[in-house]
Amino acid sequence: MEEKKQASRLWLWLGAAVVVIIVFxxxxxxxxxxxxxxxxxxGRESLVNQISTNGLVQPIVNxxxxxxxxxxxxxxxxxxxxxxxxxxxxxxxxxxxxxxxVAAAQSGVKAAQAALESAxxxxxxxxxxxxxxxxxxxxxxxxxxxxxxxxxxxxKATGAASASEVSAAQERLDTADAALHAAETTSQGRYAPxxxxxxxxxLDEAEAGLAAANEIEAQTRPVAPFAxxxxxxxxxxxxxxxDGKLLLQIADLHKMHVVAYFDEPDIGQxxxxxxxxxxxxxxxxxVWHGHVARVPTTVFExxxxxxxxxxxxxxxxxxxxxxxxxxxxxVTTASQKNVLTVAxxxxxxxxxxxxxxKVVGDRLVRTPVTVGTSNLVLTPxxxxxxxxxxxxxxxxxxxxxxxxEPIRNMQ
Numbered sequence: 001m002e003e004k005k006q007a008s009r010l011w012l013w014l015g016a017a018v019v020v021i022i023v024f025x026x027x028x029x030x031x032x033x034x035x036x037x038x039x040x041x042x043g044r045e046s047l048v049n050q051i052s053t054n055g056l057v058q059p060i061v062n063x064x065x066x067x068x069x070x071x072x073x074x075x076x077x078x079x080x081x082x083x084x085x086x087x088x089x090x091x092x093x094x095x096x097x098x099x100x101x102v103a104a105a106q107s108g109v110k111a112a113q114a115a116l117e118s119a120x121x122x123x124x125x126x127x128x129x130x131x132x133x134x135x136x137x138x139x140x141x142x143x144x145x146x147x148x149x150x151x152x153x154x155x156k157a158t159g160a161a162s163a164s165e166v167s168a169a170q171e172r173l174d175t176a177d178a179a180l181h182a183a184e185t186t187s188q189g190r191y192a193p194x195x196x197x198x199x200x201x202x203l204d205e206a207e208a209g210l211a212a213a214n215e216i217e218a219q220t221r222p223v224a225p226f227a228x229x230x231x232x233x234x235x236x237x238x239x240x241x242x243d244g245k246l247l248l249q250i251a252d253l254h255k256m257h258v259v260a261y262f263d264e265p266d267i268g269q270x271x272x273x274x275x276x277x278x279x280x281x282x283x284x285x286x287v288w289h290g291h292v293a294r295v296p297t298t299v300f301e302x303x304x305x306x307x308x309x310x311x312x313x314x315x316x317x318x319x320x321x322x323x324x325x326x327x328x329x330x331v332t333t334a335s336q337k338n339v340l341t342v343a344x345x346x347x348x349x350x351x352x353x354x355x356x357x358k359v360v361g362d363r364l365v366r367t368p369v370t371v372g373t374s375n376l377v378l379t380p381x382x383x384x385x386x387x388x389x390x391x392x393x394x395x396x397x398x399x400x401x402x403x404x405e406p407i408r409n410m411q
Contacts, residue, residue, distance in 0.1 A: 034408040036396040039359060040343035042381065042389040047341055049334040049375045051269060055260035055278070055312065057325045059251030061226060065090060067241035068219040069097055078248075080233040088224040090248055091235055098217040105210035112203035119199040142176035149173050228252045231323055253319040257293065260329040261307040269333040270295045276312045277330045280321065288321060290314040292331060334373060341378040342385060345393040347371065357401045359390040359409075366403040367391075 075092040078084060149169040155161035232249035241247060258278060262270065270292060278288040296308025312329055314321060321327070346356045347369075358367040369384030385391070392401050 034362070035364075035399060035401070035405045037359075037364075037392045037401070037407050037409060038394050038396065039390050039409050040346055040393045042340065042342050042385045042387055042391065044338050044387060045341045045378055047334070047336045047339045047375060047378055047380055048332060049269075049373055050330050050332050051262065051266045052328060052330040053260055053262050053266075053307075055258040055327050055329040057256055057258050057321050057323055057327055059253065059323050060255040060257050060313075061228070061252040062323075063225050063228070063250045064246060065222045065248040065250075066219075067093065067243060067245045067247055068216040070243045071095075071097060071220070071241060073235050073237055073239045073241055073247075076233075076235055076237055078230050078233070080230055082230045084224045084228065084230060084250065086224055086226050090222045090224060090230075090250075093220040093241065095217055095220040098213070098220050101213040102210070102217050105206070105213040108206040109203070109210050112199070112206040116196075116199040116203050119196045141179065142173070145169070145173040145176040222248075224250055226250075226252065229319070249323075251323055253321070253323075254317040256314045256317050256321050256323070258290070258312040258314065258327060258329055260310045260312055261302050261305070262296065262310055262331075264299050264306045264308065267296050267299070267308045270308075270310060270331065271333075275332045277332075278312070278314065278321070278327050279330075280325060280327045282325070283320065286320070288314055288318075289316070336380065340381045340385070340387060342369075342371075342381050342391060343393050344374050344377055344379045346391040347374070347379050356385070357392040357403065358385070359392060359407065362406050362408070364392055364401060364403055364405050364407055 071094045073091060074094050077089045077091060084090070149166070149172075152161045152166045152169045156163065156166050228250045229252075230248060230250050231253070232246070234245070235241065235247040258276075272292050272295060274292045276290040276292060278290060280286070280288075290312045292310060293313040294311040296310055299306050299308045312331075342356060348355055348357075353368060354371050355366055355368045357364040359365075367384055370382040372380035372382055374380075392407070395401060
């Protein structure tokens with residue numbers, strides 16, 4: 001009897017142990033072994049793809065005033081920030097050197113004109129008068145030599161003159177003929193065609209020098225070439241200005257563009273006409289709008305980045321964007337409405353093929369998908385999922401997502 005009781009107690013303890021083990025593994029299966037995940041629901045959204053970078057504001061219509069020579073500033077007629085009309089005097093430089101250069105250039109032109117005139121008319125008036133006198137003397141000398149020869153020839157026939165005297169007279173006639181020919185050539189063509197060409201070239205050079213001198217003199221009294229705003233002024237009355245110094249800049253602040261520097265991987269998304277928003281830290285909350293006017297044609301190194309230079313025209317400029325300021329440029333490369341989307345964090349790629357872990361009951365099912373171009377948050381789904389599907393975006397314990405794993409939502 002006692003042995004039966006002990007056996008019953010043993011079986012009772014064994015049963016209790018089995019129950020405890022079953023409860024332990026059941027609890028473990030329901031809690032510890034379930035993968036804690038974060039979930040996201042597939043839905044329809046307006047999808048906007050954007051890329052951002054830095055850019056530099058530059059005026060489209062810009063004019064710079066440089067000192068044309070080393071001189072001093074006599075007067076300044078504007079201040080930085082002034083809005084001026086076309087033709088408004090801006091400043092005045094000491095023009096003594098400029099006027100001296102103009103006078104020297106004018107003298108050079110007159111000398112070159114005189115030289116060309118001489119070449120065209122076979123010499124100056126004085127030279128032509130001298131040539132005419134030489135020609136007249138040569139003709140007289142030749143006639144006298146001819147008469148002397150004729151007379152000696154007659155005398156030789158009568159025996160009154162020797163043959164040597166006739167020969168000497170012939171030589172004098174030949175010399176007179178040569179002198180007459182030379183005088184005639186000089187009076188008719190003192191200058192060759194090459195001489196005329198050199199004289200014309202010298203005049204062209206002198207006139208170009210005069211034009212340059214006049215331009216320099218005009219630059220000592222610059223005026224506004226168009227209506228705009230003086231946004232840079234580096235000149236003060238009586239200050240010295242070295243040759244080439246930038247004195248003033250004027251621009252139409254309502255016509256601006258931005259030179260933006262996009263990283264090489266983003267260049268392929270850019271296209272002429274894409275909408276652009278522009279922000280400037282100096283004016284928080286204010287946004288300017290524009291469009292891509294020119295896409296990069298090459299890449300280069302820029303502050304440790306490989307970038308392409310993109311030109312963005314500002315639409316309807318309000319004059320508030322200042323030249324040479326650094327701004328943030330955001331280009332909208334694509335915009336779609338009512339698109340089936342999934343959280344970008346839920347997308348995985350293996351061997352070039354995208355997939356997600358779809359939540360089916362309390363399990364994960366690996367599901368292949370076809371997607372479009374993602375933005376920073378969402379990815380458009382072209383095939384593989386339906387609106388309302390739930391996918392896993394990750395785990396809360398750092399373990400990887402695996403197909404078939406029992407899960408529990410931690411959101």
